[in-house]
Amino acid sequence: xxFQAHTTKLGGQEMDRQNLADFLTLAQYHYNRSEWDPxxxxxxxxxxxxxxxxxxxxxxYMVGQVFYEKGDYxxxxxxxxxxxxxxxxxxYSAQAGRMMEFILSQALRPEDLSRxxxxxxxxxxxxxxxxxxxxxxxxxxxxxxxxxxxxRIAQACPDDPLASDAQMLLKALQERQQ
Numbered sequence: 750x751x752f753q754a755h756t757t758k759l760g761g762q763e764m765d766r767q768n769l770a771d772f773l774t775l776a777q778y779h780y781n782r783s784e785w786d787p788x789x790x791x792x793x794x795x796x797x798x799x800x801x802x803x804x805x806x807x808x809x810y811m812v813g814q815v816f817y818e819k820g821d822y823x824x825x826x827x828x829x830x831x832x833x834x835x836x837x838x839x840x841y842s843a844q845a846g847r848m849m850e851f852i853l854s855q856a857l858r859p860e861d862l863s864r865x866x867x868x869x870x871x872x873x874x875x876x877x878x879x880x881x882x883x884x885x886x887x888x889x890x891x892x893x894x895x896x897x898x899x900x901r902i903a904q905a906c907p908d909d910p911l912a913s914d915a916q917m918l919l920k921a922l923q924e925r926q927q
Contacts, residue, residue: 876906
């Protein structure tokens with residue numbers, strides 16, 4: 750009933766600053782019903798609005814969630830990444846960062862990780878993705894590629910918490926290779 754009431758209320762209206770929250774509620778109904786495309790369409794329009802920052806950031810986060818649910822992981826990463834530069838201000842930054850780490854560590858194949866690294870060399874999650882790629886390659890016995898990627902972590906991210914893990918894995922691979 751509530752879904753129908755929102756649909757009727759918004760009828761033929763265009764999305765604007767005043768009704769942005771109502772449209773996001775409608776999008777959430779679609780999302781909750783696994784109606785990905787209608788939800789995505791509303792969320793993507795909401796991102797273009799000049800409404801309250803919190804609502805626009807919620808829409809950005811939900812774009813990432815919809816892409817994740819659809820199994821479109823690279824667009825999901827892109828959507829979540831858009832929330833990271835404003836980390837201190839955004840209520841969604843921490844959640845977006847956790848979703849990115851989950852996708853990078855659990856959902857992507859090595860070729861997708863490589864594509865992500867190529868497309869987002871300045872990403873705050875670059876070192877995390879590089880470590881995931883090297884780890885996957887090590888598990889797949891792609892020793893040379895794994896050593897290359899794990900070695901790059903020490904150069905690109907010496908202060909990253911994963912740098913010491915990368916060094917230990919790299920040392921183990923070097924010993925195994927000898």
